[in-house]
Amino acid sequence: MLVVPKHSILRPSGTGILMDPALPREVQMDYKQCIHCQAVWKVEPGSGKMRGFCGKCNGPICGPKCLECNGPFDKQNDDLAAGRPIGSRLLIGVPLGGKQ
Amino acid sequence: MARYFSVVGTNTTGSATTASTIIQTGGFNLVLTKIFDITVGGPASAPNDYAAQYVIQRGTTASTVTSYTPLPLDAAGAASLAVGGTTATGINASAEGTWTATGVLLNFPLNMRATFRYVASPGAEFTNTYTAANPVGLRQSAASTAFVATGTVIWFE
Numbered sequence: 450m451l452v453v454p455k456h457s458i459l460r461p462s463g464t465g466i467l468m469d470p471a472l473p474r475e476v477q478m479d480y481k482q483c484i485h486c487q488a489v490w491k492v493e494p495g496s497g498k499m500r501g502f503c504g505k506c507n508g509p510i511c512g513p514k515c516l517e518c519n520g521p522f523d524k525q526n527d528d529l530a531a532g533r534p535i536g537s538r539l540l541i542g543v544p545l546g547g548k549q
Numbered sequence: 550m551a552r553y554f555s556v557v558g559t560n561t562t563g564s565a566t567t568a569s570t571i572i573q574t575g576g577f578n579l580v581l582t583k584i585f586d587i588t589v590g591g592p593a594s595a596p597n598d599y600a601a602q603y604v605i606q607r608g609t610t611a612s613t614v615t616s617y618t619p620l621p622l623d624a625a626g627a628a629s630l631a632v633g634g635t636t637a638t639g640i641n642a643s644a645e646g647t648w649t650a651t652g653v654l655l656n657f658p659l660n661m662r663a664t665f666r667y668v669a670s671p672g673a674e675f676t677n678t679y680t681a682a683n684p685v686g687l688r689q690s691a692a693s694t695a696f697v698a699t700g701t702v703i704w705f706e
Binding site for chain 1: 578581651652653654655657659660662663664665666667668669670673675676678679680
């Protein structure tokens with residue numbers, strides 16, 4: 450398997466495998482995933498495309514369109530399923546009458 | 550415990566001018582389908598040097614498709630909650646739904662002779678939005694000439 454080192458990262462979100470008869474062997478590419486919208490992109494150092502990182506969600510973001518933080522996508526889905534406003538905070542507290 | 554399912558489909562309505570849905574997964578607000586394996590290629594016959602672009606995309610209105618009941622990878626497993634239906638899980642759309650322009654999750658151009666496979670790392674799968682009639686689809690978004698594409702989508706729920 451041909452791995453292009455320039456396009457490889459330590460912890461990829463996914464791997465693309467291209468099998469093309471025009472190539473001598475299959476090509477493998479690493480992808481990274483946006484923490485906010487789940488879009489993925491091929492790792493291309495020097496591509497000039499603007500990506501980012503959300504410090505609140507502790508994950509990469511795909512670009513300026515995902516700058517606004519409503520929490521990780523899975524958390525947004527949990528909010529939808531629970532009928533909460535998207536981006537609402539989980540309140541973890543001590544039950545009334547419980548020990549402080 | 551997660552249950553694994555597979556859908557295999559083609560788009561016989563493949564067109565050079567309009568996008569066509571190959572596979573639509575209908576988790577909607579029924580179940581979270583976590584797509585982790587996608588394979589796309591050309592047809593088994595008449596290969597040629599045509600090009601097409603494929604996307605995994607979110608939608609807000611389901612397409613009209615040929616119903617396809619997801620096949621459990623465990624032959625003795627329970628049925629998928631993303632049930633087959635003409636406006637649910639299915640293949641080969643005859644009428645396109647509403648697909649979100651900013652909801653493209655994976656985008657790859659491909660020669661008709663080539664095959665592409667995407668495998669998500671654990672925890673980085675493509676999940677449907679937990680909302681009624683919001684599908685996730687494997688689509689042929691553009692092509693140099695009309696041809697039929699074949700795809701496989703595997704998910705767990």
